[in-house]
Amino acid sequence: MSITIMTNIDKVLIQLFWSSEEVGYYSAALRLCLFINMFTLAVGSLLFPTFSSLNANKDIRGIKRLLFQAERYISMIVFPMVFGLFILSKPVVFILLSDWKPAIPILQILPFFVLFSALERPFQSHFLGIEKIKIARNRVLMMVILNFSLNLILIPQDIKSLNISLAGLGARG
Numbered sequence: 001m002s003i004t005i006m007t008n009i010d011k012v013l014i015q016l017f018w019s020s021e022e023v024g025y026y027s028a029a030l031r032l033c034l035f036i037n038m039f040t041l042a043v044g045s046l047l048f049p050t051f052s053s054l055n056a057n058k059d060i061r062g063i064k065r066l067l068f069q070a071e072r073y074i075s076m077i078v079f080p081m082v083f084g085l086f087i088l089s090k091p092v093v094f095i096l097l098s099d100w101k102p103a104i105p106i107l108q109i110l111p112f113f114v115l116f117s118a119l120e121r122p123f124q125s126h127f128l129g130i131e132k133i134k135i136a137r138n139r140v141l142m143m144v145i146l147n148f149s150l151n152l153i154l155i156p157q158d159i160k161s162l163n164i165s166l167a168g169l170g171a172r173g
Contacts, residue, residue, distance in 0.1 A: 002144045010151050017156035018170045021102075026171035028097050029106040033114045036081050040118040043074060044125045051129025063130065070122035078118045082111040106171050 014023045047070055054062045085092065089107040097103055120139075127136040154173030158165045167173055 002140045006144050006147050009148055010155070013151050013155045014171050022171040025100060025103040026106055028100060029093075029103045029110050029171075032092065032096065032107060033085065033110045036078055036085075036111070036114045037117060040074060040078065040121045043070065044121040047122055047125040048129050051126050055130040063126070067122055067126050070125075071119060074118055074122065078115055082115045085111040102171075109172060 011023050011027065014026055047066070050066060051063060054066065086108050089104050093100055093104050093107060124136055124139065127133075127139070151173065152166075154167045154169050155171075156166050157168030
């Protein structure tokens with residue numbers, strides 16, 4: 001349920017405070033970034049049973065080695081893709097999205113979110129694999145609260161009913 005909230009609250013808030021066009025620009029840029037996330041989901045799926053097996057054998061050194069190797073190799077693969085999307089965001093938008101120029105600044109920001117998501121994936125698999133479910137749950141709950149708070153601060157221009165001025169970044173927020 002937390003993941004569903006986290007993946008959809010941004011689109012809901014953009015629609016609520018801005019427009020359908022902003023949601024379209026954001027969603028299009030997000031779809032271009034999600035192919036990187038699919039790779040890290042696959043790696044996380046492979047890591048979980050390995051961590052579980054190492055935990056069953058009480059191989060703490062093996063767990064630590066696998067965790068740091070996974071983080072290292074994921075970063076070696078994901079960093080070039082993220083910076084490639086950042087640097088080549090303008091041609092990517094023109095080639096894949098035709099004339100959606102407002103999606104360019106969004107595509108320059110979103111890959112870094114995907115990078116953070118990719119780098120946390122081995123740790124989430126680690127906590128689940130060594131039966132630290134409460135830690136994994138608490139991490140996800142903290143991420144949901146932080147995500148919702150930052151979206152609420154960065155997306156709307158203001159909350160008129162409370163007379164609060166905010167960042168007003170729209171889809172870039």
